[in-house]
Amino acid sequence: MELSALNPNPLGAPASSGCSTASLLSTLRSYHHIQVDKHFHRQEKTPAIPASLEPSMPIQQSICVGIELEFMVALQIPNSDAVTGETRWTCPTTPEAFLGLVMGDYKDIEPSCIHKVCELIASSGVSVSCSFTPPSPSSPAQIPGTTILPLTDNSGDIRAWNNESVSGPVSKTDFWFIVPERHITRDCVSKSGMTPSNKYDWYGTELNSPILTRPEEFSQGLPTLRKCLAAVQGDMVVGLNSGCGLHLHVNEAGSMQLETALRLASLVWLLEDSLLYPLCHPFRSTSPYSARISVESRIAMERSEPTVYGEGAALVEALGEVMRQLHWRKKVDRGLLGAMKRLWSENSLISLGIALRKFDEGSLHTTTRCALVVSKYDTIEFRYPESTFDVDFIAGWADLVRQLYAVAMRPQVEFHQIFCRVYELVTRDQMPGWSAMLGAIGFNGDVSRWQRHINEYGDTLRNLDKQGILPNIGQ
Structure with missing residues (x-):
């Protein structure tokens, strides 16, 4: 997700939290009525909390999002009969292509799958593209309705649908963009129980959105993504498994300040178990693709306590004072102060990104990583949720993620108040439910979008590897 970078300045603001602990705790005491789920931590009881803890705050229109959605395309098993009752497209294969699939050589399969996904999305009127592959029997040089365009970074060319008016260099993020996701394909071949149906072989793909900035995309519930997924699901046999993730990139106007990234990571550290994982399938909290930064990152695993300055010192001071006031609580762990010191000692987006990686990841860029990532595009990437075609959930x-980013952009005093308020809530013996935590960050949206999806975790989505083929929505 290429959102252009802005070089951040080192943090050096005076250490003044501006967060009166006495007034903060007085405010916190007024929220004793927060709803607590005593039975099932994913199910919210009655409608919503009586009132938002934090008055709802507007999300700046400059906060943009990029979406990556992984899914699988069905491949015909060589020399097998057509599946009864299924009229949607599946990728034709040969015995030679099947051998390549098993051996990790996808050249006879990849172009057909990627081009067909693009073709279906283009049929809905959306501009879509993929990397241009050299002509071959499975990848013809000429495809009707497409144009070949150079990339602005001179990294190659792309094949674009519905973009006849542009001839000069373009960026991948100008389009909806389809890429292969080979780790999903490998898992389907090498691991048992990972395929939606044994009537087909499967190939992993990923749909990348352009940078979403238009207000109507968010106010109308991602209508273009809805159109793309409906076109694919209605005319192609597709599926999902536990290896398919939904990744959301966020920053402001294509850039990100170090201060904002540090604040966001600090807030997410507190919210992983109280908000983010409860809004995902239970498997995601144990998945190697979405590990906790609060448990498995380098920052979490180390024990040093470096001296921090500026806002980092102010945040640690405010947090420490709240801890002293709440010292009798069993969940108050002063080790968090050390983690915040290590976090706020990072002086660049690059070093912060390395510090948030899994402790054993090293310098390699792998798919096995923590669920909060500072990407090479200077975005914060949220990798918590599972992939889905449920656009309301997405x-x-x-x-x-836009709301969390907006909180991280608030004035320092206000951010520290929200941070300390969240800390007070998550250290209660009976932690409030996730809708209450949404209120704590000033989120004022429709929680039913999540609740409908979460309800399926006890039913059709109990096992992400047993979802089956996604139904034909055109029938």
């Missing part, structure tokens, strides 16, 4: 997550 739209809820898009609103949530």
Whole structure:
């Protein structure tokens, strides 16, 4: 997700939290009525909390989102009969292509799958593209209705649908963009129980959105994504498994300040178990693709306590004072102060990104990583939720990551108040439910988008590897 970078300045603001602990705790005491789920931590009881803890705050229109959605395309098993009752497209294969699939050589399969996904999305009127592959028997040089365009970074060419008016260099983020996701394909071949149906072989793909900035995309619940997924699901046999993730990139106007990234990571550290994982399938909290930064990142695993300055010192001071006031609570762990010191000692987006990686990841860029990532595009990437074609659920997550980013952009005093308020809530013996935590960050949206999806975790989505083929929505 290429959102252009802005070089951040080192943090050096005076250490003044501006967060009166006495007034903060007085405010916190007024929220004793927060709803607590005593039975099932994913199910919210009655409508919503009586009132938002934090008055709802507007999300700046400059906060943009990019979406990556992984899914699988069905491949015909060589020399097998057509599946009865299924009229949607599946990728034709040969015994030679099947051998390549098993051996990790996808050249006879990849172009057909990628081009067909693009073709279906283009049929809905959306501009879509993929990387241009050299002509071959499975990848013809000429495809009707497409144009070949150079990339602005001179990294190659792309094949674009519905973009006849542009001839000069373009960016991938100008389009909806389809890429292969080979780790999903490998898992389907090498691991048992990972395929939606044994009537087909499967190929992993990923749909990348352009940078979403238009207000109507968010106010109308991601209508273009809805159109793309409906076109694919209605005319192609597709599926999902536990290896398919939904990743959301967020920053402001294509850039990100170090201060904002540090604040966001600090807030997410507190919210992982109280908000983010409860809004995902239970498997995601144990998935190697979405590990906790609060448990498995380098920052979490180390024990040093460096001296911090500026806002980092102010935040640690405010947090420490709240901890002293709440010292009798069993969940108050002063080790968090050390983690915040290590976090706020990072002086660049690059070093912060490395510090948030899994402790054993090293310098390699792998798919096995923590669920909060500072990407090479200077975005914060949220990798918590599972992949889904439920656009209401995805739209809820898009609103949530924008809200979290908006909180991280608030004035220092206000951010510290929200941070300390969240800390007070998550250290209660009976932690409030996730809708209350949404209120704590000033989120004022439709929680039913999540609740409908979460309800399926006890039913059709109990096992992400047993979802089956996604139904034909055109029937």
